[in-house]
Amino acid sequence: MEFRRIQGLPPYVFTIIDGLKVQARRAGRDVVDLGFGNPDLPSPDKAVEKLCEAAHNARNHRYSSSRGIPKLREAVSALYARRFGVHLDPDTEVISTIGAKEGFSHLMWVLLQPGDAALVPSPSYPIHIWGPYFAGADARQVPVGPKDAEGNVHDYVDNVMEAWEYGWPKPRVVVLSFPHNPTTATTTLADLQRLVDWARERDVVLVHDFAYADTVFDGVEPPSILQCEGAEDVAVELYSMTKSYSMAGWRVAFLVGNREVVAALTKLKSYLDYGTFQPIQIAATVVLNEEVDHPSQVSAVYRSRRDALVEGLARAGWEIPTPRGTMFAWARIPEPYAELRSIDFAKLLVEDCDVAVSPGVGFGPQGDDYVRFALIENEQRIAQAARQLRRGLPKLG
Incomplete structure (x- = not known):
């Protein structure tokens, strides 16, 4: 059958990393998922x-x-x-x-x-x-x-x-x-x-x-x-x-x-x-x-997570700009790994570091030098991800 409305769509690249994450977790590995931007904070009780x-x-x-x-x-x-x-x-x-x-x-x-x-x-x-x-x-x-x-x-x-x-x-x-x-x-x-x-x-x-x-x-x-x-x-x-x-x-x-x-x-x-x-x-x-104050409370949580990520990556040898908005961090692939495209680098992070991120090319060809971190885990898990990145990416040291 022919589905002309969607036949021009490329494969959804985020599913590639998600599949690797699922496989790793089934194998008993603790993957810190900073990929899909799915808010983890609870909705207001009201x-x-x-x-x-x-x-x-x-x-x-x-x-x-x-x-x-x-x-x-x-x-x-x-x-x-x-x-x-x-x-x-x-x-x-x-x-x-x-x-x-x-x-x-x-x-x-x-x-x-x-x-x-x-x-x-x-x-x-x-x-x-x-x-x-x-x-x-x-x-x-x-x-x-x-x-x-x-x-x-x-x-x-x-x-x-x-x-x-x-x-x-x-x-x-x-x-x-x-x-x-x-x-x-x-x-x-x-x-x-x-x-x-x-x-x-x-x-x-x-x-x-x-x-x-x-x-x-x-x-x-x-x-x-x-x-x-x-x-x-x-x-x-x-x-x-x-x-x-x-x-x-x-x-x-x-x-x-x-x-x-x-x-x-x-x-x-x-x-x-x-x-x-x-x-x-x-x-x-x-x-x-x-609940007029709820957005500022949510923003404060994401700010704390942002700080944990930026500081943790810096300790791992990966300096990124400090985001001033959104629930994400946009990180250029670090120089020792710059020859890799974003899908291959994101695969490497899952396979060697047990950290899932989004490949930048999923946001268009201009994103292929980057990966995106989503701030969807608490500060402790984000710090854990940074430690795993430091261990799994020896060239950063």
Whole structure:
């Protein structure tokens, strides 16, 4: 049989390392898994309690609305006003999605069609590359650029403008995501404003995946693109409860911003789904309204884990930049092993060190000199991983 929609997809490289990890564990080895970015922190108690309460009410077992219940959309609007000083109309500028990944994928369906093009970061979270592809469009990868001393990148905006200027057909969509997975780069409001001003002159839609809005360290305050003047004309943003509230499996996220784009996604989703299970939406509403300090508590845990990783790697002879955002560390393959590509190096870490990481090439060809660590183990396990790396990589010493 022929499956034309997916026949162009390459093998999912992360499964290679996952398979080696599974084999090693079956053989009785203690592999420290710092690969898949699956948050291990528990969801707020209040979310679990409210979910149970709402699930016992049979009225909540019926179909919900694909837009999200009104009180949930109001809670998101209140969060944006409180956190970013951005005022959103919950009826026209907010829609709930079944996680940011679903929201992004279906958003590409309404923004792009065969023959269109989108500009996406390189390296990139995989769905940012493949979402336009699933819509039949061309995803043109734009280098994120080097980070400055503050962890910010400035070149991405210039690279986007240049790629649009010399590309044909002219891209209709620009994807960005800061703090950035996998590189951990951040950006400034001034650079976002430059991009908004540029997009307004060219009728380009800006899609900002803001998954790590709250997972930041060392005083970083990541801007929402909707803080920019005129952003409501061209920009939408995806905000997720996955990382900020440790609610990965709940699948609760939102698309906010330009009302025409929100309306278009609302129309498509009305044909595709009935929204997230209503007790989950009710629980998410309570969490957004009442657990306002939870994201900072989560961020403090990841900061401590980041410090344990950076310091442990340094003791092992592997110096990496200190991330200022996300729940990851983006590490260039150390010089003694630089001849290896990221898949081979990641295999080596499992086989010789009992440590699993993500190969950088899984985020695009520009990532092949790197591996990504996910901060999904506690400080003791991360320190253990660093010791195992020191023993298993003798060239580092």
